[in-house]
Structure formats: C-alpha cells, structure tokens
Amino acid sequence: MLHIATEQEIKQGVITDVYFLRTEKILNNKNLHQRVIAEISLKSLPHNYEWGVFSGLEEVLHLLDKLPITLYAIPEGTLFTIDQPLLYIEGRYTDFLKFETSLLGLLCQASGIATKASRCRKAANDRSIISFGARRMHPAIAPMIERNAFIGGCDGVAVPKSADLIHEKPVGTMPHSLILLMGDVVKAALAFDEIIEPEVKRVILIDTFCDEKKEALQVAQTLGEKLFALRFDTPKSRRGNMRQILEEVRWELDLRGYQQVKLFVSGGIDEFQILELNSVVNAYGIGTSLSNAPVLDYSLDIVEIEGTPISKRGKKSGKKQLLQCPCCYKRLVLPEKTLNQDSKPVCSCGAAFQSLLYKILDNGKMCTTSPSPQKIRNYVFNQLKRFSISKPS
Numbered sequence: 339m340l341h342i343a344t345e346q347e348i349k350q351g352v353i354t355d356v357y358f359l360r361t362e363k364i365l366n367n368k369n370l371h372q373r374v375i376a377e378i379s380l381k382s383l384p385h386n387y388e389w390g391v392f393s394g395l396e397e398v399l400h401l402l403d404k405l406p407i408t409l410y411a412i413p414e415g416t417l418f419t420i421d422q423p424l425l426y427i428e429g430r431y432t433d434f435l436k437f438e439t440s441l442l443g444l445l446c447q448a449s450g451i452a453t454k455a456s457r458c459r460k461a462a463n464d465r466s467i468i469s470f471g472a473r474r475m476h477p478a479i480a481p482m483i484e485r486n487a488f489i490g491g492c493d494g495v496a497v498p499k500s501a502d503l504i505h506e507k508p509v510g511t512m513p514h515s516l517i518l519l520m521g522d523v524v525k526a527a528l529a530f531d532e533i534i535e536p537e538v539k540r541v542i543l544i545d546t547f548c549d550e551k552k553e554a555l556q557v558a559q560t561l562g563e564k565l566f567a568l569r570f571d572t573p574k575s576r577r578g579n580m581r582q583i584l585e586e587v588r589w590e591l592d593l594r595g596y597q598q599v600k601l602f603v604s605g606g607i608d609e610f611q612i613l614e615l616n617s618v619v620n621a622y623g624i625g626t627s628l629s630n631a632p633v634l635d636y637s638l639d640i641v642e643i644e645g646t647p648i649s650k651r652g653k654k655s656g657k658k659q660l661l662q663c664p665c666c667y668k669r670l671v672l673p674e675k676t677l678n679q680d681s682k683p684v685c686s687c688g689a690a691f692q693s694l695l696y697k698i699l700d701n702g703k704m705c706t707t708s709p710s711p712q713k714i715r716n717y718v719f720n721q722l723k724r725f726s727i728s729k730p731s
C-alpha cells in the first residue's frame with residue numbers, strides 16, 4: 339500500500355502533530371473552550387524573494403468547511419509580502435486546533451509552488467512554460483503540484499489527471515525512450531506524426547544519439563512545416579554552453595528556411611536559467627524547480643481570546659485589516675478595532691482603501707464559490723505586471 343493519508347483521515351484531523359491532541363485533551367478536561375481569533379501570516383520569504391503568491395485556499399476550505407468556525411482570507415492568487423495578515427479563523431480553539439498541521443501544509447506547499455511558477459512566468463515573459471515536475475514528488479500530490487504551477491504561471495501541465503483538475507488538456511513532447519526504441523530520431527518523428535492525433539503539436543526531442551545541430555536539421559527536413567518545435571534536454575555532461583548550442587541550431591535552421599520551428603528547452607530550468615536563455619528559447623519545460631519549490635513558512639498564531647487582543651512575543655496582537663488602494667495598490671495593515679466599517683482610510687493618491695480579506699466561511703457555511711483555476715491565474719498575471727524578480731545576490 340502507498341504511504342499516504344486518506345482524504346477522510348485528513349478531514350478527520352488525524353494528520354496532526356501530537357502536541358495538538360494533548361492540548362485538546364487538556365483544554366477539554368479543564369473545560370476551556372474560549373473563542374479565539376487565529377491569524378495566518380508570513381515572517382520571511384525563502385531566498386529573499388520580494389513577494390509570494392497565496393495559494394492552496396480551495397483545499398483549505400475543503401478541509402475546514404462544516405467546522406463551527408468563521409474564516410476570512412485574501413483571494414487565492416493574491417501576491418503579498420511579509421507581515422501581512424492573509425487568513426483569519428474565528429471560533430472555539432478546541433474546534434479547530436487539530437487541523438493546524440494540515441491547514442499549514444496545504445497552504446505552505448501550494449503557495450511555494452505557485453510562487454516559483456510566478457517567478458518563472460515573470461522571467462519567461464510571454465514565452466511558454468510547461469510544468470514537467472510531477473515525477474520529482476509523491477504521485478499522490480501531482481494534481482496539487484500542477485494546479486499550483488498553472489495558477490502561478492505555467493501554460494500547461496504534463497499529467498492528464500492534473501489537467502483534468504484544472505479543466506485543461508495535458509501537454510507533452512516525447513521521451514528519450516521512444517527514440518531509443520525506434521532506433522533513431524527521424525523514425526521516431528515520423529512515427530509520432532503518423533500515430534498521434536494531428537491537434538497535438540509536433541515537438542521532437544533532438545539530443546538522444548547525435549549532436550543537436552545534426553538531429554535538428556534531420557527532423558526539420560523530415561517533418562517540414564508540420565514541425566512545431568525541437569526540444570533540447572541535453573544532459574549536463576554534454577552541455578558546455580547551452581546558450582551557444584541553441585544559438586547555433588537557431589542559425590542553421592534559419593539559414594535553411596525553418597524560422598517557424600520553435601526551440602523548447604527542459605532540464606534544470608529555473609527562473610535564472612530562463613533569464614539566461616530567453617533570447618534563443620521560445621518555450622521551457624520546468625520540472626524539479628517547480629515541484630521542489632521552497633515552501634512558504636506561514637504560521638498560525640492566536641491574536642485574540644474572547645475579544646481581548648493577546649499574542650506571543652514577536653507577534654502583534656489583535657485582528658487586523660489588510661487594506662489595498664485600488665488605484666496605486668499601496669497596502670496598509672491596521673487594527674480592525676480602530677477601523678470604521680463605513681468609511682475606509684484614504685490613500686495619499688486620493689482613493690479610499692479597500693479590504694483584501696473576505697469572509698469565506700460563516701460558521702462552517704461557504705459564503706462564496708471558489709473561482710476557476712483560469713480566473714485565479716488571470717488574477718495572478720494582472721498583479722505580476724506590478725512586481726519584479728531580482729537576480730540572486
């Protein structure tokens with residue numbers, strides 16, 4: 339059997355740290371069922387990232403709905419920086435404490451992957467990026483990985499089950515094994531063209547047996563106009579200068595009239611590799627750097643008990659509002675108690691701030707429906723225009 343928890347076990351709160359179960363036992367014994375407000379925020383981003391993408395909310399709602407709690411959160415796909423309140427849970431602590439482990443796990447990993455995908459999207463600009471990282475992680479979470487890769491910025495995902503989840507068609511090229519078994523790249527290209535549905539783009543892998551330049555020209559001459567792209571997955575030991583290999587192949591293709599043939603690169607791609615190769619590459623397959631993206635270390639902290647602000651050292655107490663100016667997008671964090679619900683503070687640009695935290699669960703009942711992955715992705719793309727990535731220091 340696979341070493342995974344079932345959905346039912348996760349929803350029952352079985353996947354929890356034992357200290358929550360002990361705390362629950364003590365609080366139940368002492369009859370301490372105070373109502374609390376707990377806040378999710380982030381103290382630091384991995385590798386000095388400038389921003390993160392909030393993701394995983396749809397699964398969190400699946401985990402927590404029907405519990406007697408009220409939940410506020412920023413919309414899935416919102417870009418944020420450190421020390422901004424992102425999610426609030428209001429209710430009796432004993433009603434939700436054992437879900438903290440799973441709740442954070444769902445948000446931290448999903449947001450880490452979405453953030454990495456957005457960084458790659460930002461680097462690639464309008465070039466295609468495809469999620470190829472399912473094979474690096476436990477297969478049980480492939481759909482989660484690829485949904486977040488898509489939301490963050492990928493144009494396509496490789497695993498059909500992941501594609502089903504986001505209502506897209508899976509995207510792929512061909513593995514080296516096909517070329518090995520067919521005997522050479524030309525035979526493999528012809529067989530692919532003969533057998534695979536015509537709506538699938540002809541992307542041929544050209545580094546199995548010979549030099550990239552030689553195989554590229556052979557394939558271009560064989561498939562002619564049907565050839566959409568050539569994929570380079572050149573092994574590390576043979577790479578030398580990848581950019582020069584690509585420039586040379588581009589030159590030779592163009593010289594012979596194959597300007598329409600695109601160059602697709604996979605293997606060890608991340609946002610910095612993308613920045614390096616952009617001038618000679620049309621599309622990227624991104625694997626490990628997406629599926630093994632650093633998680634965002636959110637924490638869940640109690641900030642009020644029975645209406646009184648209280649918190650641990652290093653944490654500001656009280657429920658807050660995360661406000662954003664709809665014109666210049668400036669953000670503001672203010673204690674909710676000081677805010678007049680009818681008149682929001684005014685930004686220096688003259689517009690009234692708006693709240694970014696929405697009520698999503700009202701005593702266990704869903705107040706809204708979850709937006710589609712495509713809608714969340716568009717929301718991410720719109721924000722990305724205002725954010726940038728810097729090179730590692």
Ligand SMILES: [Zn+2]
Binds near residue numbers: 664667668685686
């Ligand atoms: Zn403003």
